[in-house]
Amino acid sequence: MNTVCQGFAKEKGIAFLPGSSWSFHGKEISYTPYVTEKFPMGQVLRKSIRLRDITMYDLYLPLVQHPNPEAVIPVEKITGPVLLISSKMDYMWSSELAAEQIMKRIKEHRFPYDYRHLSYDYGSHLFVPMDLPSTKFFKGDRGKNKEGGRKARMDSLAKTLEFVSKW
Structure with missing residues (x-):
């Protein structure tokens, strides 16, 4: 993700928390809020059924496209190589676009270390190098x-x- 997101938790279903998903030394980190006040469970379920894949893509897309400038992750401050892996079939969230933004x-910041984005046409949100039983839930792996x-x-x-x- 290219931005810190608003938090959510499994409380009486799924609910957005009134703050960031992350803190540092007890202080909340700036975040990009979701564009809706309540978790859109009905919308997520309908789209997941229609797509035949687990998806929260529409929930995350506005955050990736229009992040709070104060919540954008300052990747240029990383002091080492960066490798990103994404799939065009990750319908859980917009990993491809987030990786492109990163x-x-x-x-733009003339990052001094090696960096690479591996983008794949297939694969899913669970982009791990093994066959897991849960991959069957994702269209990109079944x-x-x-x-x-x-x-x-x-x-x-x-x-x-x-x-x-190469490190």
Whole structure:
């Protein structure tokens, strides 16, 4: 994510918390609030059923596109290499766009360390280099996409190992 988000918790369903998802030394970190006051459970369920995938993409998209400037994560202050992995089929949230925003910020600030964004056509929100039982819940890793998702996850593992071997 390119911004710190408003928090939410599983209390009587899912509810937004009146503040950030993160704090530092007990002080709340600036955050980008969701564009709705209540968690849109009905909308999330309807879209997930229609898409046949678990999705909260519409909830996160406005945060990624229009973050609170004070809540944008200052990635240029990272003191080491940065590797981002995203999938065009991550319907849980807008990981592809968030990664592009992060890469843009890194380039604008002439980041001195290695950085890379691995973007895949297949795979899902659970972009890990193994077959997990829960991957079947995501469209990017099941049915006709199963083999493409598996190949993308394995490729990301090889490229991650190559990336970290340069440290």
